[in-house]
Amino acid sequence: MASYDLAVKTEGLTRIFRLRKREARDGAREILALDRVTLEVQRGELFGLLGPNGAGKTTLIKILATLLLPTSGRAYVAGIDVVENPVEVRRHINMVVGGETSGYGLLTVEENLWMFAQFYGIPSREARRRILELLALVGMADRAKTKVYHLSSGMRQKMNIVRGFLTNPEILFLDEPTLGLDVQTARTIREFVRRWLEEHPDRTILLTTHYMHEADELCDRVAIIDRGRILACAAPWELKTALRQEAVFRLRVEGIADAKAALDGMPEIRALAQHAEDGQLLLDLVLASEEALVSVLARLSASGARLAELRKEEPTLEDVFLALVGRKLTEDQDEHS
Amino acid sequence: MSTVKHFLRTVVGRAYPRLVGVWREKSWLIFDVLFPLLQVSAYVYIYRAIGAPPEFSGFAILGGATIAYWMNVLWSMASQLYWEKETGNLQLYLLAPTSRMAILLGMALGGLTATTVRAAGVILVGALLFRVPLQVSHGALFLGVFLLTLVALYGLGMLLSSVFLLWGREAWHLSNLFMEPVYLLAGFYFPVRALGLGLALAASVIPITLGLDALRQLLYPQLMENFRVLPVEAEMGVLAGLAVLFVFLARGGLRFFENLARREGRLTLRGQ
């Protein structure tokens, strides 16, 4: 194996997409998908990129996987420059994308996986051994002979996951690997990923997600990304501890339609998200200090709001994101875990 | 592991779904044998009605069998990479540390082998049904010309495959556009020389044209004496040249696309 300490390293990585005329968004012909991203992922890490849709996660993964060129900046995978030497990089990596529909429906699970193994030059017998072993680990031992078009989307994604690990990559990119999956399947995949890395401590996984629980549970370190920029990068507990000096409250209020307007301009409020539910308004508040709560409540009360519930909570990565960006990570809550 | 072994594994891996497909989707087989046969019978009956010698029916059957290959190249080779792009396979192919030509070659070999089953069906059923004389005088030469034609034809398929990738959505329309005129120009059902030497030579960019002509010369030497485009040896030379040219261009085309896609972000259609 090549000698490198940093599995991934980027320096000022920037990617601009130029749009055709008919694709222009709000008159803009360019999209800044990645904005001077500088990152280091240690060998052996399970590193998470957490950010909402459109943050630039896939763009970053694709550049690292040699499928896309950066507009400027540099990126190294396994110590190799992805622009200068993509062919060499490919020997060290693999990639799985959530919701992938790769392979051929006519083939069985085992045949599909075998086919992809051939592209990596793995001898058939060795490939079969690994396929059956990995399928068993994701609970699909009895599905080896099932044709792919008969698989449910959850099964299909587990097969894709197996495809990624089958080649025993030094560095594996997982782009939203549990996207849209049911709770149970998502859990199986996470457990599998975690276990594999424990058994292969010299391997590295770079995973993207917009599910904060996934990042929190799974990752050694997390980079929070929004609009192409890395806003913070640390272990989940560190990110959350940083917020602890501040105070996170959840409020449920009635008799008010827009708390944001009512609380506008209060310097003690670090971040605020609201969303309506059953005629009440749910507020996530990040305050500079606990003491600030008094004045917030007073201001709400003056605007005609009645307090229905108040909880002080341990900060989550969602709050970290809220504090950094001023919006929630998942505007429409499709959190599945 | 050696590069050659890796190359071969890739070829076999990519050919596999094509080969398996023949047996798992028997409906294709019926469609691909029946459709050319219907066309063939139309010509056979016309030839009979005008009192043409039975060899002419042989022309039509041979042409019908070749059409199976042409349809395979057009519908399963040319638009294949475009389709692979949509399913997400293409980016996984490009991600793999293997030769892109091996992938293309696997696709071609798989399709070629699978189609041979269909083409054989057309010839067998056609020869039995219409009791057409099919006697090959120079067996080895006949086989050689046949294989050379296929190599050139699938070389063209590989080239079209990377070209269609660039054209994207228009690929399907292109396939349609190519289909009918080629039926005429390549002389599937009659000796192409009937179109005049100039047009026959122009139509020779499609490897089927000269391939069929050479095969007919070997099958019916007396009859073809006045109808041939070029002598068999010359036709073989042209076919070999075309094969090399197409494969070379296909390689360039795919490389061009890959670079373009990496620059412009066109490897997949959706945000994925």
Ligand SMILES: Nc1ncnc2c1ncn2[C@@H]1O[C@H](COP(=O)(O)OP(=O)(O)O)[C@@H](O)[C@H]1O
């Ligand atoms: N091929 C492309 N052409 C144009 N714009 C693109 C392309 N790929 C991504 N984008 C845009 O770049 C931004 C980042 O996208 P992406 O990296 O897919 O985000 P994420 O994976 O975090 O959801 C989005 O605004 C997206 O629409």
Ligand SMILES: [Mg+2]
């Ligand atoms: Mg994405």
